[in-house]
Amino acid sequence: MERTAFLARLGGARPGPALPDVTALPDVHTELRAGEDPFTRFAAELADVSGTCEQCSPDAVPAAVVAALGAARAVALADDLAAFTGPVREALAAAGLEPVAYAEVAADRERLGALEATVTGCAVAVASTGSIMTTAGAGRAAALIAPLHVCVVAAGQLVGGLAEALQRMPAGSMAALQSGPSRTADIEKTLILGMHGPGATHVILADRPLPEFLDPSPETA
Secondary structure, three states, X not given: OOHHHHHHHHHOOOOOOOOOOOOOOOOOOOOOOOOOOHHHHHHHHHHHOXXXXXXXXXXXXXXXXXXXXXXXXXXXXXXXXXXXXXXXXXXXXXXXXXXXXXXXXXXXXXXXXXXXXXXXXXXXXXXXXXEEEEEHHHOOOOOOOOOEEEEEEOOOOEEOOHHHHHHHOOOOOOEEEEOOOOEEOOOOOOOEEOOOOOOEEEEEEEOOOOOHHHOOOOOOO
């Protein structure tokens, strides 16, 4: 068919169905229940999929990263760590580690294969599913390439559910929603962690607002 005629037919096609309303949060299990604490739900959901997490103040994040890495020595830091990059690198150096920038090794399969851990930030973390969303800002495989993935969630990045996560998802060509370590039970129905991705996922939440009933403000103290 001639190109002009083809485009004319497309222009005259009937419009598709209207897009769903994403301004109101649906009452489903992928959203927080009324009055539910996001951190408590996130920790429980992540534990259910064999992941671990902790909460600490922003200035304690570097030490928390060092502790989470354990015996890992070959470590890469993703670009999306943002303001945490410098302090985390300094803490690792003080612990005798020489982390590399993930962007520097991303094109080198041999160096990628030698990584024992990656440390990334995220776009958002989803409380109702225990998931973290990473984008190309971290590097396309930074959260998936090493046996251990440590993810730092900055203040304000923990959202209630998937609807809010999708609303806040940055524009780009790639977004990955990761819920704990990778797993498969294809072989003899035996569950194996880390078959095609990290075998361990540890999330560090860099502080969070307290629930209103715990707010230690002068008016309520």
